[in-house]
Amino acid sequence: MENSTTNYKIELNFQATELRLGLPGSDEPEKRSCIKSNKRASPEVEESVTKSNCTSSDGTSDEQDSAPPAKAQIVGWPPIRSYRKNSLQTKESEQTDGTAMFMKVSMDGAPYLRKIDLKVYKSYPELLKALKIMFKCTIGEYSEREGYNGSEYAPTYEDKDGDWMLVGDVPWDMFICSCKRLRIMKGSEAKGLGCL
Amino acid sequence: MRRMAYSFPEEVLEHVFSFIQSDNDRNSISLVCKSWYEVERWCRRKIFVGNCYSVCPSMVIKRFPEVRSIELKGKPHFADFNLVPEGWGGYVYPWITAMASSYPWLQEIRLKRMVITDDCLELIAKSFKNFNVLVLSSCEGFSTDGLVAIAANCRNLRELDLRESEVEDFNGHWLSHFPDTYTSLVSLNISCLGSEVSFSALERLVGRCPNLRTLRLNRAVPLDRIANLLSRVPQLVELGTGAYSSEMRPEVFSNLAGAVTHCKQLSSLSGFWDVNPACLPAVYPTCTRLTSLNLSYATIQSPELTKLVSQCHNLQCLWVLDYIEDSGLEAIAASCKDLRELRVFPSDPFGVEVEPNVSLTEQGLVSVSEGCSKLQSVLYFCRQMSNAALITIARNRPNMTRFRLCIIEPRTPDYLTLQPLDMGFGAIVEHCKDLQRLSLSGLLTDRVFEYIGTYANKLEMLSVAFAGDSDLGLHHILSGCENLRKLEIRDCPFGDKALLANAAKLETMRSLWMSSCSVSYGACKLLGQKMPRLNVEVIDERGPPDSRPESCHVEKLYIYRTVAGARLDMPDFVWTMDEDSAVGLS
Numbered sequence: 134m135e136n137s138t139t140n141y142k143i144e145l146n147f148q149a150t151e152l153r154l155g156l157p158g159s160d161e162p163e164k165r166s167c168i169k170s171n172k173r174a175s176p177e178v179e180e181s182v183t184k185s186n187c188t189s190s191d192g193t194s195d196e197q198d199s200a201p202p203a204k205a206q207i208v209g210w211p212p213i214r215s216y217r218k219n220s221l222q223t224k225e226s227e228q229t230d231g232t233a234m235f236m237k238v239s240m241d242g243a244p245y246l247r248k249i250d251l252k253v254y255k256s257y258p259e260l261l262k263a264l265k266i267m268f269k270c271t272i273g274e275y276s277e278r279e280g281y282n283g284s285e286y287a288p289t290y291e292d293k294d295g296d297w298m299l300v301g302d303v304p305w306d307m308f309i310c311s312c313k314r315l316r317i318m319k320g321s322e323a324k325g326l327g328c329l
Numbered sequence: 330m331r332r333m334a335y336s337f338p339e340e341v342l343e344h345v346f347s348f349i350q351s352d353n354d355r356n357s358i359s360l361v362c363k364s365w366y367e368v369e370r371w372c373r374r375k376i377f378v379g380n381c382y383s384v385c386p387s388m389v390i391k392r393f394p395e396v397r398s399i400e401l402k403g404k405p406h407f408a409d410f411n412l413v414p415e416g417w418g419g420y421v422y423p424w425i426t427a428m429a430s431s432y433p434w435l436q437e438i439r440l441k442r443m444v445i446t447d448d449c450l451e452l453i454a455k456s457f458k459n460f461n462v463l464v465l466s467s468c469e470g471f472s473t474d475g476l477v478a479i480a481a482n483c484r485n486l487r488e489l490d491l492r493e494s495e496v497e498d499f500n501g502h503w504l505s506h507f508p509d510t511y512t513s514l515v516s517l518n519i520s521c522l523g524s525e526v527s528f529s530a531l532e533r534l535v536g537r538c539p540n541l542r543t544l545r546l547n548r549a550v551p552l553d554r555i556a557n558l559l560s561r562v563p564q565l566v567e568l569g570t571g572a573y574s575s576e577m578r579p580e581v582f583s584n585l586a587g588a589v590t591h592c593k594q595l596s597s598l599s600g601f602w603d604v605n606p607a608c609l610p611a612v613y614p615t616c617t618r619l620t621s622l623n624l625s626y627a628t629i630q631s632p633e634l635t636k637l638v639s640q641c642h643n644l645q646c647l648w649v650l651d652y653i654e655d656s657g658l659e660a661i662a663a664s665c666k667d668l669r670e671l672r673v674f675p676s677d678p679f680g681v682e683v684e685p686n687v688s689l690t691e692q693g694l695v696s697v698s699e700g701c702s703k704l705q706s707v708l709y710f711c712r713q714m715s716n717a718a719l720i721t722i723a724r725n726r727p728n729m730t731r732f733r734l735c736i737i738e739p740r741t742p743d744y745l746t747l748q749p750l751d752m753g754f755g756a757i758v759e760h761c762k763d764l765q766r767l768s769l770s771g772l773l774t775d776r777v778f779e780y781i782g783t784y785a786n787k788l789e790m791l792s793v794a795f796a797g798d799s800d801l802g803l804h805h806i807l808s809g810c811e812n813l814r815k816l817e818i819r820d821c822p823f824g825d826k827a828l829l830a831n832a833a834k835l836e837t838m839r840s841l842w843m844s845s846c847s848v849s850y851g852a853c854k855l856l857g858q859k860m861p862r863l864n865v866e867v868i869d870e871r872g873p874p875d876s877r878p879e880s881c882h883v884e885k886l887y888i889y890r891t892v893a894g895a896r897l898d899m900p901d902f903v904w905t906m907d908e909d910s911a912v913g914l915s
Contacts, residue, residue: 209410209819210794211678211710211737212768214467216493216521220602220626221676241871244820244845 207245234309240268240286240317251309257301264288268317275301290315342368352377371395378402379814379839381419381443382864385893386427397436398462399428403443405842405887406792407817409467412844412885414870416900419443429456437462444468450475454482462488472497473522480506487540490518501526501549507534516543520569520600525549536561542594545569548602553581559588568592570600573608573627582611590614599623606633616640620667623648625674631657631687639664645703646670651689651710658693662700670706671697675737678710691718698725706731713744714771719753723760732757733768739795739820742772749773755780758788768792778802782809790815800827807831817842824882825852832860840889844868848886851879856888857906864891865906866899874904 234251247267254260261272273284280299281287288300292311300308300315337345346369349355359369375398378384389396403419421443428435435457445468453460460483465471473496479489480503504526507514514534519526526547535541541562546555550571559565575581585608589595595615604627619641624634625648635657638647644665651673653661661668673693677686691714698704698721705728714736723729743750750771758764758781765787769777773796781788782805789812797803803823806816808831816838824847835841850867853874857865867874868885895905 206679207739209407209412210739211675211735212410212792212794213674213678213710214409214493215411216495217625217674218678221628221678 206248236312236315238264238267238315238317240270241319243268249315251312256305257308260300261288264315264317270317272317277302286317286319288315289318339368343372346372350375374398376400380889380891381421381424382893382896383839383889383891386424388892390427390431394431395434396432397434398439399424399435399437400439400441401443402441405442405817405840406815407819407842407844408442412819412842414868414900414902417868417903418896418898418900420898421445422449425449425452425456429453433457434459436460439464439466440468441466442468444470445475446470447472447475447478451478454478459485461485464488464490464492465494466490467493469495473499473501473503473524476503477506480504481508484508484511485513486511487513488516489514490516490545491521492518492545494521496522498523500524504534505530509533509537512537513540514538515540516567517541518543518545518569519547520545522547523549528554532558532561539564541565543567543597545599546571548572548600551575552585552608553578556581556584556588559585559592563591564594565592566594567597567621568595568599569623570598570602572603573601574603574605575608582608585611586614593618595619597621601627604629606630609633609637613637613640617642619644621646625650625672628652628676635660641665643667648672648674650674650676651687652676653693654688655690655693655696656688658689659696659700662696665701667703668697668701669703670731671701671704672708673710674708675710678737680712680737685712691715694718695721695725698722702726703728705729708733708735710735710737712737713741714750714753715743715745716748716750716753716756717743717745719750720756723753723756727760727762729757729761730763731766732761732764733766733792734770735768736770739770740772741770749776751777751780755784758784763787766790769796770794774798775802775805778805782806785810787812789813791817793818793821795820797821797823800824803827804830807834813837814839816840818844818846820845822847825849828852829856832856832863835860835863835888836890838890840887842885842887844885846886847882849880850874850877850883853883853886854879854906861907862890862892864889864895867904867906868902869904870902 235248236251237246237248239246249263249267251260254263257275264270265272270286271284272286272288273281275281280301289297290300290308290312291314292298293313297316303311342365346355346358349358352375355369355373359366370392371394373393374396376389376393376396377400378389379402381401381403401421401424403421404413404417407413408417419442421440422445429452433456436459438453439462445465450471453463455478463479463483463486471494476496479486501522501524507530511534515538526549528550535544535558542565544558544562544565544567546569548571552571552573552575555570559568589612592615596618598612598615598619598621601624606629609629616637617640620643622638622641622644624638627634628650630652631654634649634653638644638649638653638657639660642664645667646669647661647665649657649672653673658673673689689711691711694707694709694711695718704726707729708731711734714734742748743753751774754767754769754773754777758767764785767781767785767788767790769792775798778797778801781791785791788810791806791810791813793816800823802821803818804827806813807827818841823843828848829852853865853867856863866887867883868887869883871877871884874881874883895907899905
């Protein structure tokens with residue numbers, strides 16, 4: 134297994150065969166730093182990396198996020214088909230008392246989704262507060278006329294018909310019944326939804 | 330010498346070629362000379378298109394006018410795990426319409442990960458008079474209404490297999506549309522359907538089809554009806570039960586056990602949803618005949634599982650949940666000496682409990698690798714692994730051809746030494762010289778890719794997640810692995826350099842998928858510009874990549890070789906980088 138090929142040798146060949154991007158003579162250092170940092174790592178994943186480097190991993194990370202207790206789920210991981218997951222979940226939800234109402238929440242630009250239990254909240258302000266904490270984002274004040282105008286993000290949800298609606302328009306009880314999943318949209322995109 | 334080519338009449342050549350079924354061999358034949366090319370193309374009956382966008386239907390039809398059987402694959406493999414956004418593509422409609430007019434004698438259609446609508450199904454039912462086989466694997470876009478058309482019109486249908494497809498299931502009435510005169514069914518797989526099919530229609534159907542050998546039922550079929558069904562099909566070879574639970578009234582149990590015993594050819598069992606352990610012994614009479622057993626939905630504990638499986642001395646293929654535990658796998662290693670394929674799925678994939686809920690570790694896999702000398706294909710989900718275990722497995726099983734290991738927590742190191750698992754996977758590729766498929770997991774540095782690039786000469790498909798340190802990792806793979814066809818990568822720090830330096834390699838492969846990596850939009854454009862025979866698809870749900878700086882990383886990238894040019898059916902979150910991409914200007 135001891136291979137004498139050095140890293141540097143291969144990097145030199147890089148330069149010989151590389152298709153250059155940009156003007157000749159332009160630097161590489163910029164790109165190199167681009168490549169080294171793991172753009173997609175969230176704080177939690179980074180933390181669990183350092184943690185697992187020093188302690189033996191038993192498959193869970195010890196520290197929890199300050200947000201709700203549900204463990205962060207990475208999209209598409211572990212690699213199990215949905216029908217298999219559903220098959221297991223059906224069994225589990227039959228065993229629990231069925232009053233929880235977990236919803237997936239995605240945020241534009243975030244590497245993975247979260248889940249929240251809608252039944253825990255009694256009103257929009259409570260829900261929005263929880264979302265703000267969970268995703269560390271700002272969501273402005275809701276107004277019927279302007280939606281969440283003026284804030285960086287706007288909360289939206291997919292209803293039973295498959296349409297994307299702005300959170301806050303309908304009474305809370307109606308929202309609970311029709312909400313299938315949530316998505317925190319970037320403000321610029323949500324402008325289209327905000328009505329004006 | 331020139332006379333050699335004309336010394337055999339075409340009919341003789343055609344007859345000789347008819348013995349050659351393998352696609353690779355057929356392709357080789359067609360390269361010998363022009364006349365062989367011509368003869369071969371007229372007598373090719375079976376076509377496999379691994380990527381439906383690599384060629385267009387008209388090109389296929391033009392070259393091969395007499396095709397009877399076609400297999401197409403659409404979406405990339407990672408679509409199985411929701412990494413490919415809804416609406417990406419994989420529509421079979423253009424193929425069906427083209428074939429409807431050009432291949433009236435088409436008999437078989439096999440699709441994987443494609444979108445097929447009810448209109449397509451109707452078109453199939455009406456256009457191909459001799460239609461025999463429809464296999465829809467992990468497909469979507471259709472409903473039970475489409476199945477009505479198939480059932481009602483395809484008089485010579487032998488095989489209808491909907492494995493793992495997503496079907497809009499209105500009701501089970503479609504099955505009743507098979508006419509009373511229809512008797513040719515050989516294989517039926519409806520395990521993915523939700524609603525109850527009309528039970529009397531099902532009983533009559535199976536009763537009048539003397540060649541039926543495969544019957545995979547769906548969850549909604551109750552256990553107490555199985556016995557009756559089986560009594561009408563004593564020749565059955567493969568059975569998928571519905572939900573395997575009921576109050577086990579004594580007569581239900583004895584009827585079932587009796588029916589099962591009566592099916593002397595039964596060698597494959599699956600289904601077993603919602604298992605009531607008390608019902609399991611009913612299938613014990615089949616155990617010694619079983620070669621294939623799928624218990625991956627059976628949420629029963631180790632003792633009952635072990636008791637069942639360790640009676641299956643002729644078992645070749647086992648799919649099971651991790652409830653089997655290390656102890657169960659040890660028993661299997663001792664009793665199932667003919668085992669070739671093992672898949673262990675996680676019962677608690679999201680780790681809701683702090684402590685693992687089952688005692689399944691690397692030891693189970695090591696035991697099986699020791700005891701089962703024919704083991705060649707492994708899919709194993711677990712929570713801990715060590716280099717030592719992997720090295721042992723590699724040394725035990727140099728005949729391994731498919732090795733997929735999923736350590737559930739990303740970047741988990743060797744639990745004994747806390748080192749990366751590079752050495753372990755290195756041993757796998759070094760010892761298993763015929764390894765065709767490999768999936769990596771755990772903590773891995775660029776080193777493991779160096780091993781793979783150096784040793785994995787027969788590797789055709791590689792799946793990588795949360796691994797590597799730099800572009801060097803990707804470079805090792807792309808500059809080695811001479812037989813690599815499919816590479817899929819997610820969440821790795823691989824970027825522009827390795828990709829651009831190895832651009833030519835990409836034309837020798839079917840496809841490359843990279844998501845949540847560090848490839849810039851600029852590099853994608855450059856690649857698309859330099860490599861006209863590749864489709865470089867940027868998939869990004871944040872909006873047009875032009876609206877962000879060129880150095881910005883793309884969300885997802887799918888690159889595949891094609892002779893069809895950029896496709897025209899892309900949704901608004903997919904962009905194909907082509908020759909017109911301006912570089913450096915935006």
